[in-house]
Amino acid sequence: xxxxxxxxxxxxxxxxxxxxxxxxxxxxxxxxxxxxxxxxxxxxxxxxxxxxxxxxxxxxxxxxxxxxxxxxxxxxxxxxxxxxxxxxxxxxxxxxxxxxxxxxxxxxxxxxxxxxxxxxxxxxxxxxxxxxxxxxxxxxxxxxxxxxxxxxxxxxxxxxxxxxxxxxxxxxxxxxxxxxxxxxxxxxxxxxxxxxxxxxxxxxxxxxxxxxxxxxxxxxxxxxxxxxxxxxxxxxxxxxxxxxxxxxxxxxxxxxxxxxxxxxxxxxxxxxxxxxxxxxxxxxxxxxxxxxxxxxxxxxxxxxxxxx
Amino acid sequence: xxxxxxxxxxxxxxxxxxxxxxxxxxxxxxxxxxxxxxxxxxxxxxxxxxxxxxxxxxxxxxxxxxxxxxxxxxxxxxxxxxxxxxxxxxxxxxxxxxxxxxxxxxxxxxxxxxxxxxxxxxxxxxxxxxxxxxxxxxxxxxxxxxxxxxxxxxxxxxxxxxxxxxxxxxxxxxxxxxxxxxxxxxxxxxxxxxxxxxxxxxxxxxxxxxxxxxxxxxxxxxxxxxxxxxxxxxxxxxxxxxxxxxxxxxxxxxxxxxxxxxxxxx
Amino acid sequence: xxxxxxxxxxxxxxxxxxxxxxxxxxxxxxxxxxxxxxxxxxxxxxxxxxxxxxxxxxxxxxxxxxxxxxxxxxxxxxxxxxxxxxxxxxxxxxxxxxxxxxxxxxxxxxxxxxxxxxxxxxxxxxxxxxxxxxxxxxxxxxxxxxxxxxxxxxxxxxxxxxxxxxxxxxxxxxxxxxxxxxxxxxxxxxxxxxxxxxxxxxxxxxxxxxxxxxxxxxxxxxxxxxxxxxxxxxxxxxxxxxxxxxxxxxxxxxxxxxxxxxxxxxxxxxxxxxxxxxxxxxxxxxxxxxxxxxxxxxxxxxxxxxxxxxxxxxxxxxxxxxxxxxxxxxxxxxxxxxxxxxxxxxxxxxxxxxxxxxxxxxxxxxxxxxxxxxxxxxxxxxxxxxxxxxxxxxxxx
Numbered sequence: 001x002x003x004x005x006x007x008x009x010x011x012x013x014x015x016x017x018x019x020x021x022x023x024x025x026x027x028x029x030x031x032x033x034x035x036x037x038x039x040x041x042x043x044x045x046x047x048x049x050x051x052x053x054x055x056x057x058x059x060x061x062x063x064x065x066x067x068x069x070x071x072x073x074x075x076x077x078x079x080x081x082x083x084x085x086x087x088x089x090x091x092x093x094x095x096x097x098x099x100x101x102x103x104x105x106x107x108x109x110x111x112x113x114x115x116x117x118x119x120x121x122x123x124x125x126x127x128x129x130x131x132x133x134x135x136x137x138x139x140x141x142x143x144x145x146x147x148x149x150x151x152x153x154x155x156x157x158x159x160x161x162x163x164x165x166x167x168x169x170x171x172x173x174x175x176x177x178x179x180x181x182x183x184x185x186x187x188x189x190x191x192x193x194x195x196x197x198x199x200x201x202x203x204x205x206x207x208x209x210x211x212x213x214x215x216x217x218x219x220x221x222x223x224x225x226x227x228x229x230x231x232x233x234x235x236x237x238x239x240x241x242x243x244x245x246x247x248x249x250x251x252x253x254x255x256x257x258x259x260x261x262x263x264x265x266x267x268x269x270x271x272x273x274x275x276x277x278x279x280x281x282x283x284x285x286x287x288x289x290x291x292x293x294x295x296x297x298x299x300x301x302x303x304x305x306x307x308x
Numbered sequence: 309x310x311x312x313x314x315x316x317x318x319x320x321x322x323x324x325x326x327x328x329x330x331x332x333x334x335x336x337x338x339x340x341x342x343x344x345x346x347x348x349x350x351x352x353x354x355x356x357x358x359x360x361x362x363x364x365x366x367x368x369x370x371x372x373x374x375x376x377x378x379x380x381x382x383x384x385x386x387x388x389x390x391x392x393x394x395x396x397x398x399x400x401x402x403x404x405x406x407x408x409x410x411x412x413x414x415x416x417x418x419x420x421x422x423x424x425x426x427x428x429x430x431x432x433x434x435x436x437x438x439x440x441x442x443x444x445x446x447x448x449x450x451x452x453x454x455x456x457x458x459x460x461x462x463x464x465x466x467x468x469x470x471x472x473x474x475x476x477x478x479x480x481x482x483x484x485x486x487x488x489x490x491x492x493x494x495x496x497x498x499x500x501x502x503x504x505x506x507x508x509x510x511x512x513x514x515x516x517x518x519x520x521x522x523x524x525x526x527x528x529x530x531x532x533x534x535x536x537x538x539x540x541x542x543x544x545x546x547x548x549x550x551x552x553x554x555x556x557x558x559x560x561x562x563x564x565x566x567x568x569x570x571x572x573x574x
Numbered sequence: 575x576x577x578x579x580x581x582x583x584x585x586x587x588x589x590x591x592x593x594x595x596x597x598x599x600x601x602x603x604x605x606x607x608x609x610x611x612x613x614x615x616x617x618x619x620x621x622x623x624x625x626x627x628x629x630x631x632x633x634x635x636x637x638x639x640x641x642x643x644x645x646x647x648x649x650x651x652x653x654x655x656x657x658x659x660x661x662x663x664x665x666x667x668x669x670x671x672x673x674x675x676x677x678x679x680x681x682x683x684x685x686x687x688x689x690x691x692x693x694x695x696x697x698x699x700x701x702x703x704x705x706x707x708x709x710x711x712x713x714x715x716x717x718x719x720x721x722x723x724x725x726x727x728x729x730x731x732x733x734x735x736x737x738x739x740x741x742x743x744x745x746x747x748x749x750x751x752x753x754x755x756x757x758x759x760x761x762x763x764x765x766x767x768x769x770x771x772x773x774x775x776x777x778x779x780x781x782x783x784x785x786x787x788x789x790x791x792x793x794x795x796x797x798x799x800x801x802x803x804x805x806x807x808x809x810x811x812x813x814x815x816x817x818x819x820x821x822x823x824x825x826x827x828x829x830x831x832x833x834x835x836x837x838x839x840x841x842x843x844x845x846x847x848x849x850x851x852x853x854x855x856x857x858x859x860x861x862x863x864x865x866x867x868x869x870x871x872x873x874x875x876x877x878x879x880x881x882x883x884x885x886x887x888x889x890x891x892x893x894x895x896x897x898x899x900x901x902x903x904x905x906x907x908x909x910x911x912x913x914x915x916x917x918x919x920x921x922x923x924x925x926x927x928x929x930x931x932x933x934x935x936x937x938x939x940x941x942x943x944x945x946x947x948x949x950x951x952x953x954x955x956x957x958x959x960x961x962x963x964x965x966x967x968x969x970x971x
Contacts, residue, residue: 057423
């Protein structure tokens with residue numbers, strides 16, 4: 001079952017080995033044994049990801065089956081499904097989950113809708129020089145700390161803030177602090193992470209293909225829909241994974257601009273950081289884990305990821 | 309498809325408006341760094357440069373920037389090595405479990421930071437019994453930075469194909485020589501792009517950092533979080549943010565130049 | 575980030591599952607840190623300084639000049655004792671409690687809602703106050719209280735204290751309130767502009783209010799609530815939730831909200847009122863029902879690596895000079911009577927009512943709610959902190 005796609009034809013083996021240095025011999029040995037080569041390549045990264053990450057996740061999930069003594073803060077290793085049951089049946093967790101998923105989806109949709117025209121302009125309309133400047137302009141805000149930007153939005157959206165000042169002439173009002181403010185701020189924070197992959201995807205669409213479509217009588221819309229969209233779909237999905245998962249786990253932005261609302265991240269955070277109840281926090285963390293796996297599975301079914 | 313003039317104009321207008329929106333909050337940060345209000349209140353009641361003077365005297369901020377640079381550089385370096393290995397492995401070989409591995413690589417970024425954070429915190433502290441330190445922080449950051457390198461490198465490898473490498477080995481070059489002289493030069497800009505994003509991701513990360521940094525390790529985001537809670541420090545934080553945005557032009561500019569130069573060569 | 579990976583052919587999830595299960599075996603034996611709950615003995619004499627000490631405290635309690643060269647009381651300590659200070663700050667008492675479990679810290683400045691839990695968990699040791707000369711200068715009404723001692727054994731040195739006051743916008747909230755009813759029964763008048771401190775311990779605020787307004791509930795200590803009493807407090811907060819604009823936990827947030835007018839009434843700290851820009855129409859009041867408050871205690875970790883430097887720090891920070899610097903910077907009343915002579919603002923002690931035993935008597939200092947009722951009742955079981963946490967999360971919804 002292990003087939004080396006790049007395996008050289010056998011004739012290479014008959015080349016006379018030049019000097020028999022150790023490096024040379026190792027190289028020859030490796031080129032004859034693709035499996036050894038593969039395990040050398042993947043050994044370190046898999047050890048890292050498996051041991052550091054998967055083991056840690058698994059240990060966390062096990063913790064969900066334990067309980068904590070609320071006063072001494074010690075975890076007692078008695079197996080129980082209480083935490084899981086509490087999370088599955090508690091109306092609090094259902095409300096918050098729905099709210100969080102709603103926010104994450106809206107943020108993702110808004111980001112994609114905004115990113116598409118910009119990325120298209122950058123990749124297909126702007127001159128190479130303008131293109132370079134635009135990429136810099138999109139990347140730069142990433143370096144102004146996340147916290148600073150969130151607090152800046154708090155200021156923008158406050159009563160008498162810039163937002164109010166901008167929309168007041170049109171009879172508008174600042175949405176104040178709450179879910180709309182959270183959605184605006186999160187969309188803002190993750191927008192560069194969505195624009196960049198879509199831009200990269202559009203760059204890979206050859207101009208000749210668009211011209212061919214036009215020559216064959218395809219209008220702008222049908223070209224976009226039938227030629228461009230299918231080609232950049234994987235890139236859109238790539239961007240959406242960022243905005244969706246980053247929003248799903250956020251607890252700081254909602255704390256700063258979200259008014260009195262809480263999201264799943266807040267519940268996890270207050271149970272682990274505040275209440276010192278790691279088992280319950282782990283049980284709550286199962287919710288975003290399941291949602292992300294469902295999301296990845298759904299995305300995979302569209303076949304988008306296979307084209308990447 | 310040929311875009312009509314109005315369509316191009318519309319796209320340009322949308323881009324301009326969105327860029328303006330992107331920079332609006334940054335403008336607020338910039339203006340507030342000169343405001344006499346200690347609490348970032350809008351509109352600014354007066355003009356002062358004292359926060360700028362204070363920021364440049366703040367050893368805490370400088371230390372935090374240095375710590376963040378260390379962490380970001382170390383975790384980017386690890387991510388570059390691991391990400392390159394894994395993408396060559398996955399792109400140049402066909403084997404059972406390949407898809408599981410590629411899922412494994414994106415998992416640390418796809419799962420919310422708080423999940424990654426508490427999982428690693430629990431594993432380090434109670435599973436392995438090690439004290440949190442700058443090392444645990446670097447390990448955590450490297451874990452979720454691998455994906456940015458992986459994405460860029462595997463995309464490049466796929467586009468490159470194997471013909472040049474095959475030619476190299478047909479001409480008698482060993483595996484290492486082929487990698488050094490043929491594969492690596494073609495990967496350079498992809499590595500740079502992936503590395504830059506990994507660096508940015510690590511530099512501004514706060515959620516995983518909160519849970520995996522040792523008590524004496526203060527990265528810039530942690531310092532900022534602390535200082536937003538201290539009296540009279542919020543405007544200093546704004547100064548730091550403005551400086552960071554301005555300084556960031558340098559690496560981004562170089563990244564763009566490398567990418568641009570390659571396009572010309574190709 | 576240019577593109578996301580890659581190919582999930584079928585079996586991807588199963589693959590990971592298999593890996594995880596395999597690795598579960600290595601992950602077994604995961605357990606918690608922290609110490610045993612057995613009481614440790616207080617030190618009887620001091621030894622050599624260890625050369626370094628690690629502190630855990632509220633932001634603004636341990637300042638070494640690295641944030642502002644003029645705000646520095648750590649360097650003097652380092653020079654005097656040769657103990658190099660490393661410090662970490664925390665945002666909530668609950669965070670302090672979990673951070674102490676790491677065993678990384680020698681000393682913690684804990685509020686009453688963390689101190690008893692730390693004692694019970696065996697994370698802190700008794701403190702021999704004879705080894706701390708400056709203990710003599712501490713206000714008597716702060717010594718050996720329920721939040722810093724257990725069974726007559728002292729567990730720390732008082733640092734500073736303050737009340738959770740009521741702040742209101744003088745233009746919107748008229749007439750000037752004298753009761754907490756503006757944030758509870760009458761809060762609907764300020765719908766969307768009410769705030770409250772974002773912590774389960776806030777439930778005690780409602781209990782203080784209920785003590786005055788629903789005596790039939792029989793609450794005698796806001797930190798000793800049985801199920802019915804807690805339910806009444808929760809109900810009060812659930813009704814208030816409709817009118818809440820936002821909860822606050824860091825004070826920058828509340829300062830901004832009052833300055834912009836997004837919030838007009840709610841709980842506050844004196845220091846928040848002091849930080850408001852000049853001209854902000856806001857006042858604070860200690861309402862007639864009384865209020866909750868905090869009294870912070872410097873405690874020493876049970877497994878401190880540098881106990882002698884830790885004792886040296888406790889003595890130093892209780893000295894009039896250092897106590898004045900630290901509590902004035904943070905914005906609370908100092909614990910040392912002599913501190914009032916060293917504050918930069920000569921009125922500091924008056925503004926914060928330092929040493930005013932009558933004012934202090936109206937304050938119910940934060941204590942950790944535990945199952946064994948703090949008010950001495952033995953016929954019922956009281957709700958504990960985890961019940962309060964769950965309740966608080968449900969209130970926020």
